Amino acid sequence: xxxxxxxxxxxxxxxxxxxxxxxxxxxxxxxxxxxxxxxxxxxxxxxxxxxxxxxxxxxxxxxxxxxxxxxxxxxxxxxxxxxxxxxxxxxxxxxxxxxxxxxxxxxxxxxxxxxxxxxxxxxxxxxxxxxxxxxxxxxxxxxxxxxxxxxxxxxxxxxxxxxxxxxxxxxxxxxxxxxxxxxxxxxxxxxxxxxxxxxx
Numbered sequence: 451x452x453x454x455x456x457x458x459x460x461x462x463x464x465x466x467x468x469x470x471x472x473x474x475x476x477x478x479x480x481x482x483x484x485x486x487x488x489x490x491x492x493x494x495x496x497x498x499x500x501x502x503x504x505x506x507x508x509x510x511x512x513x514x515x516x517x518x519x520x521x522x523x524x525x526x527x528x529x530x531x532x533x534x535x536x537x538x539x540x541x542x543x544x545x546x547x548x549x550x551x552x553x554x555x556x557x558x559x560x561x562x563x564x565x566x567x568x569x570x571x572x573x574x575x576x577x578x579x580x581x582x583x584x585x586x587x588x589x590x591x592x593x594x595x596x597x598x599x600x601x602x603x604x605x606x607x608x609x610x611x612x613x614x615x616x617x618x619x620x621x622x623x624x625x626x627x628x629x630x631x632x633x634x635x636x637x638x639x640x641x642x643x644x645x646x647x648x649x650x
Contacts, residue, residue, distance in 0.1 A: 474571055476552030485544065557600065558635045574598050577632055581605065584628035590617045592647060603629060603638040609646045618644055 499510045523530055556571040578596040585594035585605055590612030597604045605625060609617050621642055629637050 473551040474553045560633045560635045604641045
C-alpha cells in the first residue's frame with residue numbers, strides 16, 4: 451500500500467482573455483416540443499368543448515367539475531396550493547431554460563479574425579484530455595487528473611520521482627502553453643496540485 455504526501459497546490463495567474471465570444475445556446479428541442487404539444491392539446495380540447503356548448507350540447511364533465519371545484523374550494527386548500535406550486539415551478543423552469551445558454555460541455559473558441567458566421571467550440575472532455583496529455587509528458591509525473599470548467603482548469607498530478615518544485619515549474623509552463631493552444635475565448639485559470647507518491 452502506498453502512502454501519499456500532499457503538496458500544497460499552487461494558483462497560476464490567469465491567461466489574459468481573448469476577444470469576447472458568446473457561448474453556444476442549446477436548441478432545447480425536447481422541452482420546447484413537449485410544451486408546444488401540451489399547449490396545443492389543451493387549447494384544442496378547450497376549443498372543442500366551447501364549440502360544443504355553442505352548438506347546444508352540454509359541456510364536458512371534466513370542465514364542469516373543475517369549475518365547480520374552483521368555485522367552492524378555498525384558496526388555502528392543499529390541492530389548490532399544490533397545483534399553484536407545481537404551475538409556478540414549471541413556469542420558472544421554462545423561464546430558466548429560455549434565459550440560459552445551456553451546452554455547458556462546449557467551450558467557445560477564440561475568434562481572432564473579423565466576425566463571421568462561422569463559430570467554433572471545443573468539447574470540455576477533449577480539453578481535459580489535451581491538458582492531461584501535456585501533464586503526462588513531464589518527466590516524473592506518474593498520473594494526472596484534469597477537470598476543466600468555464601473559469602478554471604484543475605490539475606491534480608502524482609509525482610513518482612524528481613524534485614517536486616522542478617516538476618511543478620515544468621507543469622506550470624507546459625499547462626499554461628497547453629491552455630493557450632486550446633484557443634479558447636475565455637482561457638480558464640490554472641489550478642495545479644501535486645502529490646508525491648512514496649512506497650510503503
